[in-house]
Amino acid sequence: MSDFTTTLSDTIQETCQESIAHPFISQLSSGELPRATFRYYLIQDHHYLTAFNQLHQLIADHLPEPDATTLRHLGEGEDLARAKMHREINLTSAEIAATPVAPNAYAYITHMYYQLNQYGVAAATAGLLPCYWLYSQVAQKLADHHSPVPLYQEFFDSYAAADFTASTEQMKAIVHSADEPARQQMTRAFNVSCYYEKQFWQMAFEQQQWTN
Template identity: 60%
Template sequence: MKETQFTATLTPVIEVATARSLAHPFIVGLSDGTLPLATFRYYLRQDHQYLEMFGRLHEVLAAQLNTALAQILTSLGEGEDLARQRLHAELKLSAVELAATKPAPTNYAYQTHMAYQNQAHGKAALAAGLLPCYWLYNEVGRRLAQKHSPNPLYQEFFDSYASDDFSSSTNQMRAIVDELAAPLDEAAHEQMRQAFVKSCYYEEQFWQMAYEQQRWR
């Protein structure tokens, strides 16, 4: 009997996070075209800061993996980078403005959470913590790409996450998490599960952060 892959056990978690995301006013506004461009611009600025840290954590993780897995990991998300660059250009978001953006409270907390996973629990928990950024966006993108937002910028956003390239990256990241989980015991699996659940929480909170254009108080 084939053993269930670890990430398959996380499917109920991602399904709940996807349902909540699809109902969030930020995503609804993207889908129906009513989200103010200023709100989307804020999101892109904060997301750029997040993705900078996300990339550095990929490098940290790759250094702990065997050569084959490291090579897969370092190539993930290249299509996402290109899509973001196009959106930045269309909204006239300069490199200077992006670099000057400081992480809002939720963004800061999310980044801190993932860095903690590596420091406290190691590479498997870090990989599990990174996975929702792929899996949740892929699920949201696939469900909304066919709805055709009236705003072409927002449609491009959804299309980039529904693409074959990003779906492939999601599946490859799941495979990395499954391979890291395979030799571990249930206690380590629980650490991975908690890292994944907390990242899903912060992914949902990221929508709210952008929707209210959160500031430090």
């Protein structure tokens, strides 16, 4: 069996480089990003992660052990780090609930559910992987560039941590174990998720809103 995740490496590396060059990430690293922009990001990311975590549970119901248990555990991984950031900027659950899901976040969430409902577990799992792999890569490549804003550095540190690196490798292993016939659609799902990851930075940077 060929190393399937290796075939995805060029796409994730390209996405990583484009992400690092994006003003949202570059200003987060330099400390120049307005606090209101990061607040917007955290709200939209909470909406995304809620669906992301639910998908872990739905997909796990169709996976054999031990992958099912691993995926359920991975779906709970970012909650504590995010909760701490929310407290630091006084971001309440009421404010999050009152803020609608922005267009690009809505499209990304819809894409992930579409993979599960239309193509099945393998494609849906591949659609989850870029969120792990990209954030891990970005954090590692920016490890030597410490943001002067502690909250922003905390964001990068959470994704450079050994436990998140381990989670990324676990997710890659689950994706790699899929059968050969599913891999064409898995690649497509992975690539579309990479596209939406880049769009998520832009959405946050411009604080995208719905227009009539």
